[in-house]
Amino acid sequence: MGADRAGPTEGTLAVEPVKVALLGCGVVGTEVARLLTTQSGELASRVGAPLELVGIAVRRLGRDRDLPVDPSLFTTDAEELVTRADVVVEVIGGIEPARSLVLRAFAHGASVVTANKALLAADGPTLYEAAAENGVDLYYEASVAGAIPLLRPLKESLAGDRVTRVLGIVNGTTNYVLDQMDTTGMGFAEAVEQAQALGYAEADPTADVEGFDAAAKAAILASLAFHTRVSLDDVHREGITEVSAADVRAAQLQGCVVKLLAICERGVDAAGDETVSVRVHPAMLPRAHQLAGVRGAFNAVYVEAESAGQLMFYGPGAGGQPTASAVMGDVVAVARHKVVGGRGPGESAYAQLAVQPMAETVTRYHVRLDVADKPGVLAQVAGVFAQHGVSIEAVQQRQVTTGDGAGRAVLVVVTHSATDAALAATVEELEDLEIVDSVAGVLRVEGGDA
């Protein structure tokens, strides 16, 4: 194996190995350990020094693990392990003990690579600041969209550009469920059961279907895209549990597909100051949109930037191997910094933008109403929209045959851009109209020109 040809300042003379500690040995950890072992020659060439796996912290010893590593590397003492590593890979997940271990690693001069979106979205700034204070790296490419190189492009490739919007399908479970509903017409519950049977959804699918997972990722994406701090609490979150087969059919009739989107957009508040809107919710997306064709459990993120224009990144968003690929890319980067010096870009939060309240967020809406089929209904409904300043782009009315002989109809209204508050007030008033049986569905429409 030849040495890295990167030049006299690096590689060829560095024979001291970089010590890597692995915290967690689940699906991702196992794969990371395997790659560290089986690809050691190639990795050494890329880093400029060998990577030495010095320990694997697990909850319990003695489990049969199908890994080609020295069994003595396993330990239950993660606190001790992090003190003797140059690079700590945290793939335990959750807030504690991950948080304390990462901080302890920093304090001992180790750089950290993590896939822990929940921790970053909940308490990122504490970690970013601790990394900076100790002059070490905190890398987390694997925390969003699995194997897809996304955070490094946002943080580094687009560092000379101005990102205006990020629109992402960042949760494979919900994309699988919605895709099944779209292609087969099945309902939400049935699609979730199928996803569970195939291993795409957990026994308790709450974190996915309620949008918590996507919201954590949205917070991370928004922070990077707009150079500002966004935490999980700043993210407006709606899951897909309320998406019905009727909603999916309604989307199809509009030439759209329903996707759970993580949306990060620049906005402006009433005082004219720049804001960011960060939200996760199901939305209709035109079938011609790049993201509409993302099938099954795949992830894709669409980025708009002032100079670059429209970019898209696509790939597997989860799974042991894809996630390990992202972790290992980060391991090579931070290990190389240990060998040749330097540090990757740290947190960039200079912009300090305010987060736009959801009520002020502007988007388009698709409103489906069950109404009486008689003259004057449309005028009355349109009047309510107008009264709240919500401009209508298109209306469709369809007669419905009912058993009792009363004339009923379905009225579909697609609006121009309006604030969430105006739309909510409109819907509330519509529900009180005598001619409206019910507001059968409200879905935001995304993917047009903002």
Place this chain on the structure above:
Amino acid sequence: MGADRAGPTEGTLAVEPVKVALLGCGVVGTEVARLLTTQSGELASRVGAPLELVGIAVRRLGRDRDLPVDPSLFTTDAEELVTRADVVVEVIGGIEPARSLVLRAFAHGASVVTANKALLAADGPTLYEAAAENGVDLYYEASVAGAIPLLRPLKESLAGDRVTRVLGIVNGTTNYVLDQMDTTGMGFAEAVEQAQALGYAEADPTADVEGFDAAAKAAILASLAFHTRVSLDDVHREGITEVSAADVRAAQLQGCVVKLLAICERGVDAAGDETVSVRVHPAMLPRAHQLAGVRGAFNAVYVEAESAGQLMFYGPGAGGQPTASAVMGDVVAVARHKVVGGRGPGESAYAQLAVQPMAETVTRYHVRLDVADKPGVLAQVAGVFAQHGVSIEAVQQRQVTTGDGAGRAVLVVVTHSATDAALAATVEELEDLEIVDSVAGVLRVEGGDA
């Protein structure tokens, strides 16, 4: 404007500006100068120090340039300019004087950002080594696929993975031409004229339509993907000038689309040693393939890696603004290294893989034959394929009405994977068969499982 919060080791105390010299002020250079000027506050926050534009080298002074910069910054003395910069942005293009100026910049301790694919593909190693010897950076994200963050992901995000294949639409001009032929049925010449009228093709479209531009990009992609040296001479190159309306129709009948692909694949030679195959040629691609839907002048690159799986990167592949976005991302990175120390990863060519001769390259083929319509023709044709060890996947025969009453038919043969040499020998022998009027078209079929 707040300071970058990246920590005590960077940013806040560095008030010395980073001096940036711009070589060339064409479409891309103008946009780079504009961004350096109008985005100076944001850029300073991201770099940790202001970027100071110290000069713009142009061929002739006195032209009206619509740029908000001090006119005294323009100079015709590029050789002098590079000696007083920390970062040199080379957007002149071509081999000389770009090459000499880049080497001179390195010798004076400047890092270089370039969009010059021709120079890198022709003489990359000289530049990589000079950068390493001088301990400076050479970044070139803009050289391939314009605004799409692609080289950094390949070089850094996938540094812990093993890339097995890169399949890219990396030339917008030819993609526009082929897309027009596909959607309208027009011929090659007419589509090129239209591309010229719309500014998608140059007056002399040779570099694009003959595949030279894509070949330079393929050499760069293969070098990065496989950690080995690949130069322009190593790339097998075929342009799209021979692609006919009939080829495009034939592809449609197969559920395919014709694309000019840059292909970089791992292979194995007769001795069992690893090789790389790097080639640019038109190929049929199934419409279900991610790349098949890339329309107009857009670029997209599909990457397969062992752990990550299948990734795709999509966006604008050319144009002043998108290219400037990629240039500026690199400028921020190398300027930051000037401020906080460190260097990005240099050339990684440890793998030293041999380049597979095109004759040994394995792919599938679509062969269209004009034949006599009589019994035994298929057997005879199939015999020739078999004789050369080329296995047939599917055959279709279609009768053709001719004026002279003689029965003619079109025979379409799609093969399983075969070497280029075997296919070439097969075609040569087919052309000699009495029952074969002509071999009307041969196109490789890509995008299946290798």
